[in-house]
Amino acid sequence: MNGRTVRWPSLVIVAAIVAAMVALSFHPQGWAQQTPAGRVLVLKGATLIDGTGQPPVPNAVVVIEGDKVLAAGGAQTRYPADATVVELGGKFIIPGLVDSHVHYQKWLGELLLNQGVTTVISMQARDSYGAAYYRESQRAGNRVPRLYDPGDRLSISPSMTRDQVRAAVREWLQAGPEFAKAPIHNDEVRQQYQWMAEDVHGAGLAMIGHAENCRDSAEAGLDVLEHLWGCAVSLMTPEEVENFQKGEYLHWGLFLKEGGRMDSLIREIIQGGTVYINPTLLYEFGSQAKMAAEFEKATFDVYRDPALMTYYPENLADGLMSKFQTARSYSTKYGTQVRVSRLSEDERRRSQEAYRGAGTFVKRWVELGGKVIGGVDTPSIGTAGLAAHFEMAMLVESGLTPLQALQSFGVWGTEMITARRNPARQAPVGVLREGSYADLVVLTANPLQDIANTRTIERVMKGGEFVTLGYTASYASGPDRLVRTTPFILEPEISAIVPHRVTEGSPAFEMTVDGEGFLPDSVVLVDDVAVPTTFVDIRTLKAKIPASVVAQPIPDRFVLSTNPYQRVGVYGDRTLKITVLTGPPDGGTSNSVSLKVLAKWLEEEGGR
Numbered sequence: 001m002n003g004r005t006v007r008w009p010s011l012v013i014v015a016a017i018v019a020a021m022v023a024l025s026f027h028p029q030g031w032a033q034q035t036p037a038g039r040v041l042v043l044k045g046a047t048l049i050d051g052t053g054q055p056p057v058p059n060a061v062v063v064i065e066g067d068k069v070l071a072a073g074g075a076q077t078r079y080p081a082d083a084t085v086v087e088l089g090g091k092f093i094i095p096g097l098v099d100s101h102v103h104y105q106k107w108l109g110e111l112l113l114n115q116g117v118t119t120v121i122s123m124q125a126r127d128s129y130g131a132a133y134y135r136e137s138q139r140a141g142n143r144v145p146r147l148y149d150p151g152d153r154l155s156i157s158p159s160m161t162r163d164q165v166r167a168a169v170r171e172w173l174q175a176g177p178e179f180a181k182a183p184i185h186n187d188e189v190r191q192q193y194q195w196m197a198e199d200v201h202g203a204g205l206a207m208i209g210h211a212e213n214c215r216d217s218a219e220a221g222l223d224v225l226e227h228l229w230g231c232a233v234s235l236m237t238p239e240e241v242e243n244f245q246k247g248e249y250l251h252w253g254l255f256l257k258e259g260g261r262m263d264s265l266i267r268e269i270i271q272g273g274t275v276y277i278n279p280t281l282l283y284e285f286g287s288q289a290k291m292a293a294e295f296e297k298a299t300f301d302v303y304r305d306p307a308l309m310t311y312y313p314e315n316l317a318d319g320l321m322s323k324f325q326t327a328r329s330y331s332t333k334y335g336t337q338v339r340v341s342r343l344s345e346d347e348r349r350r351s352q353e354a355y356r357g358a359g360t361f362v363k364r365w366v367e368l369g370g371k372v373i374g375g376v377d378t379p380s381i382g383t384a385g386l387a388a389h390f391e392m393a394m395l396v397e398s399g400l401t402p403l404q405a406l407q408s409f410g411v412w413g414t415e416m417i418t419a420r421r422n423p424a425r426q427a428p429v430g431v432l433r434e435g436s437y438a439d440l441v442v443l444t445a446n447p448l449q450d451i452a453n454t455r456t457i458e459r460v461m462k463g464g465e466f467v468t469l470g471y472t473a474s475y476a477s478g479p480d481r482l483v484r485t486t487p488f489i490l491e492p493e494i495s496a497i498v499p500h501r502v503t504e505g506s507p508a509f510e511m512t513v514d515g516e517g518f519l520p521d522s523v524v525l526v527d528d529v530a531v532p533t534t535f536v537d538i539r540t541l542k543a544k545i546p547a548s549v550v551a552q553p554i555p556d557r558f559v560l561s562t563n564p565y566q567r568v569g570v571y572g573d574r575t576l577k578i579t580v581l582t583g584p585p586d587g588g589t590s591n592s593v594s595l596k597v598l599a600k601w602l603e604e605e606g607g608r
């Protein structure tokens with residue numbers, strides 16, 4: 001990555017004292033005002049943004065008893081005389097953030113809370129953290145955000161009958177799901193998918209899932225469309241879809257063009273009953289955002305915390321940092337991603353255009369009556385917690401108001417749990433009003449003035465208790481498997497090299513390396529030493545092989561030969577190992593293939 005030469009370990013040591021001082025100065029430790037059972041806590045004087053969409057309330061009073069809000073309103077709001085009062089004049093209170101698309105794992109909890117995310121809608125099956133942990137997450141006083149999850153996986157197959165689908169959903173309901181994470185919709189399971197949707201909806205639950213084609217998936221009963229590419233596909237002609245799959249376009253976002261066709265697609269989907277979209281803008285366009293450099297710096301600052309880095313995977317930190325300088329690419333010219341610095345002027349312009357198209361789609365979606373589900377798909381897409389703030393900033397950059405962005409990471413997100421309940425039900429999170437959980441964030445600056453102010457976090461409360469901010473080294477053990485950024489960089493693979501043999505003493509030459517998964521950063525190695533490499537496309541590299549490496553074949557240990565062409569001490573054919581390396585954080589080294597260096601005297605004897 002550009003200019004980032006300092007490695008984590010040394011950096012962590014250097015930054016340790018600074019980080020500790022920063023933590024102490026910004027986050028008063030041992031904040032004592034909590035609510036013993038039955039005692040009332042009052043937050044007084046801040047501007048309250050309650051998340052319902054109502055205008056902010058200046059000089060507000062938030063009355064908390066136990067883990068719930070007893071009342072929230074203006075200065076006239078009453079509270080008991082013996083209540084503990086915390087003065088928050090000049091501050092801003094927002095509901096604890098709800099990230100509605102997290103692949104939750106235990107080592108993410110502290111990170112999320114520190115960034116004000118007090119509720120997570122987890123896409124994981126519950127057994128990945130366990131039922132006890134899930135239950136405990138609802139309590140105050142632990143360093144775990146509230147979790148809501150789909151219980152278990154729900155799967156269907158093309159051979160299933162109506163009764164079998166019904167039985168599968170009934171069995172899945174035993175796991176106590178809050179919503180369904182739907183399998184992929186395609187032509188083969190079209191019928192089964194519709195039956196599943198009927199039964200899931202019948203049980204009062206909504207379905208979230210990937211949409212390979214937004215129109216088709218929505219029609220089949222998907223309530224929340226994850227990601228935007230399926231909506232671009234809905235706007236492509238069959239021929240364009242085919243070319244897109246062949247890798248002929250830089251980005252699908254180029255198909256999201258403002259105008260009548262986009263609007264009618266949105267209207268059609270929303271009128272059909274699918275009103276929620278989870279755009280995951282950071283996923284695709286993090287490096288294209290106006291604030292990309294600022295995001296990168298904020299991310300860097302989080303990863304400077306030595307306590308966090310005792311359990312947070314270093315490769316993931318590196319990968320998530322580099323994403324802010326990496327553009328997503330769908331063309332075979334670059335593969336899955338490419339350094340922004342390598343894009344041509346025209347490609348940079350088109351990457352921006354793709355981002356603008358996606359943003360316009362999101363803006364029109366809301367203008368035409370839809371809602372945005374704020375979820376970032378962490379940990380592989382961004383730094384859990386922090387990424388929610390970046391996504392909000394990108395939503396505002398796309399044309400949503402700051403209040404709408406906050407609602408995306410609040411009440412709109414929780415509608416995934418409540419929208420299809422019968423009887424209707426309100427989520428106890430995402431808003432601050434009578435009866436909701438006292439989950440909130442105290443900010444030092446107004447987020448409605450500048451959405452970036454959601455990061456001016458002074459205090460976080462979950463269930464009526466202030467969370468001690470900062471990281472603890474003993475918090476969790478890291479993931480047991482390698483966590484890669486998404487999309488991750490593939491390990492390269494060589495299928496052939498041309499030429500694959502060369503005569504001893506040849507001049508320098510160019511070698512073509514064919515294979516798969518090459519990136520502009522891939523390098524060809526000869527016996528583990530890098531040689532100058534030119535990236536042609538994801539299937540082709542050209543390497544300059546210097547004369548020195550083919551200057552001689554295998555030295556003759558026995559000095560057997562008397563051949564006049566053979567230099568003293570040089571015997572027979574030599575094999576050079578050719579590999580391709582794609583650098584960290586992912587990538588890796590390819591298989592190795594052999595370049596044979598033919599001994600001149602053997603060659604001239606005509607044996608080959």
Ligand SMILES: [Zn+2]
Nearest residue numbers: 101103123377
């Ligand atoms: Zn996901």
